[in-house]
Amino acid sequence: MKLAVIDLGTNTFHLIIAEQSASEIHVLYKTNQPVKLGENITANNSIIPAAFKRGITCLKEFRAELDKHDVDVIKATATSGVRSAKNGLDFVKAAKEQANIEIDIIDGDEEAQYIYEGVKWSGAIKGKSLIMDIGGGSTEFILCDENTLVWKKSYNIGAARLMQRFFKSDPINVTDQKAIISHLDEELKALKVICHEYKPKTLIGSAGAFETFAGMISPKIDISKISTTTISFPAYTELANNLIKATHAERANMKGLIPLRVDMIVMASLLTNYILNELDIKKIKLSTYDLKMGVLQSLKA
Template sequence: MKIAAIDLGTNTFHLIIAEQTASELKISYKTNKPIKLGEDITKANKIIPTAFERGLNCLKDFKKTLDLYEVKKLRAVATSGVRSASNGQDFINTVNKETGIVIDIIDGEEEANLIYEGVKLSGAIHGKSLIMDIGGGSTEFIFCDENGFYWKKSFDIGAARLMQKFFKSDPINQEHQEQIKDHLKENLVELIAFGKAFGADTLIGSAGAFETYAEVIDPTINIQQIAKAQIDIKAYHQLSKRLISSTHQERGQMPNLIPLRVDMIVMASLITDYVLAELNLQQITLSTYDLKMGVLQTLK
């Protein structure tokens, strides 16, 4: 039986279709589209008309694919971008009316739960770890080991939100970097306090920006073919310095850095740097399995 999950992220919409058998899930198809639903969302807390239309058109296309694959069970979830927008429910109602797709708005806690289930399926969790999923609107953190999670929380410090608020120079200057660090310090007090007591060794990056880090560091890696991979932490720090100090044009010429992430990868790097330093994490692991794989698990 074919089952599918749609993840309506603040920047990117994802569709994944799998064949469910008695013993496993076999991925049949997956795609993502750079919708930028959260474009300018911090100005009036609304999905702007052009982003609204992009999102609707994308889901119309996803519906055609779902029909083509004869999907029997679907779950579509919306996260921070829709969750926080004053017209988020209008978007959901319009999508349902024009495509028949029913969208669940999930809160930050359920989002973190689903991310954990997806990452766990990848086999990336070994010992005390911190899972981090950097989205456009929010970032989720989960302290865990192979037996389960011990603390989880979603914070409204996604890359798109930070970019709209703080990214005012090219390359980003020291003053704006310090403003972001101060913002992270102010918002992540609870995370850092728990993390220092928990003593994780490894940062597990859930897809997104961490896939970009891996692909830029090692252009031979095939993200589509793997569930997890190690990211050399020294190579990451070298890349982070390069990303933060470069201009938009320079980043645009870097191999494997997709246009959607050319600027937001700077915000992601600053968040990653802050967490690595504050919690003295010594290793980075990439999990290509994330929220959408967790959503699929709920359909089994």
Template sequence: MRIAIIDLGTNTFHLLIAETKGDQFKILYKTNVPVKLGEGRINDNIIIPTAFERGIHTLKAFHKTILSYHVDKVKATATSAVRSAENGKDFVRETKKLADIEIETITGDEEAELIYEGVKLSGAIQEKSLIMDIGGGSVEFILCDAEKLIWKKSYNIGAARLMQQFFKSDSISDEDKNAILNHIQNQLEDLFEVCEIHQPKKLIGSAGAFETFAELIIQKNKSNIDILTAKTYEFDYGDYIATTIQLINATHDERMKMPGMIPLRVDMIVIATLITNYVLGRLKINKLVLSTYDLKMGVLATQL
């Protein structure tokens, strides 16, 4: 069977087309577009008109690609930006009408579950671990071990939300940084309580910002690794910390010039860095692994 999976993220829309046979799959096509659906007023729970139009335009293009691959089934999932927006249902309705794509808006819990399934498919979960997926609208945490999912929760502290609310300086000021960290601390108390009980040994970063961290380090070290084809990447902790210090201290223009940086993440990577480093420090974890498999691969896993 040929299946198309669309992941409508707050920052990026992804399209993946795969051929499945039993529990095996082959990826035929994948692309992503920086739609920035959460641009401008995500904290007011509104998709602004220009972002709305970009989203519809992108999904029309996805529909053409899907038709050209003679797909049997389409699974489109929308996450934080659509589920929290007052006009999210309008976006879903217009997509059906103009792009002939049926969107399912999933809950934060369902999102976390699918991220877990995707990461599990990558083989990254070898021991008791905390999976972290930093989106534009929300951040999902999943506590798990090699056999099972233990605990999961979605928090509305995504990079686009925090950037619009707190990030007003260039480079980021101590005042902005402290405001972000205080907000994170207040939001994540129950996460730290459950981790105190279960003591995860490793943080697994699900795609997104963690791919950018990896790409920055790979380019800096001139390593012969292709993140586009890798399922996982194990960070050298010293390299990771050095890179994140550089990111936090850099200006927008300095980050833009870093080899491996993509324009979409130039500013949001600072927020991702602050959240990740706070979690690593609070939980005393110094093992960090990237899983390039994320929500869309989790959706694929449910279809096998």
């Protein structure tokens, strides 16, 4: 049986096609496109026409790939960018009419659950951990260990959302950084309370920005061929500080930094630094398995 998952993120649309035989899942094809559906979404809480068009064009291309592979089961999930937009349902309707793809808008709780299942599948969870998935529109946090999901919550503090609201200088100045930290102080009160009680020892970054961190620190690692790896804490700290201090032009010339993340990586660095500092965590891991792998896991017969 062939299974497919489409993950409609605020920045990037992902497609993964896999084949299940017995209880094994073998990935046949995967791709992603930097659709930037959430471009200027904070202006009037709406998917702008250009982004709307890019999204539908991408889904038409995904549909062609699905037909080529003769997929049996398709699950398309939309997260913060669609669920928070005034015209999100219009996008869902257009996707069905123009690309014959039915989209399930999942809430933050479902999103965090899928992320947990994906990260658990990667084998990254060892002992008390905090999973962090930095999306464009939202960021999910999951407290867990190998056997139990203890607590989960989705916050509207994704990298694109933070960037559109706070990133007004180049390189980002102290005033903008303080504004972000003040915003995180206000937004993440519940997270800090429960983490101070649970005391996670490891921060597990789910794909996205953490793949960029790992790839820039260790260029010899083939991120596409691993499910999890440890990220050196001192190396991360040095990299994050360099990214924050750099201008847009300087970051654009850094090896391992894709164009989509040239500015958003600054938001991801500030957010990650905030979590590490506030919760006194000194161990970082990457899970390349994220929401889409959790969704894929749920489709297993």
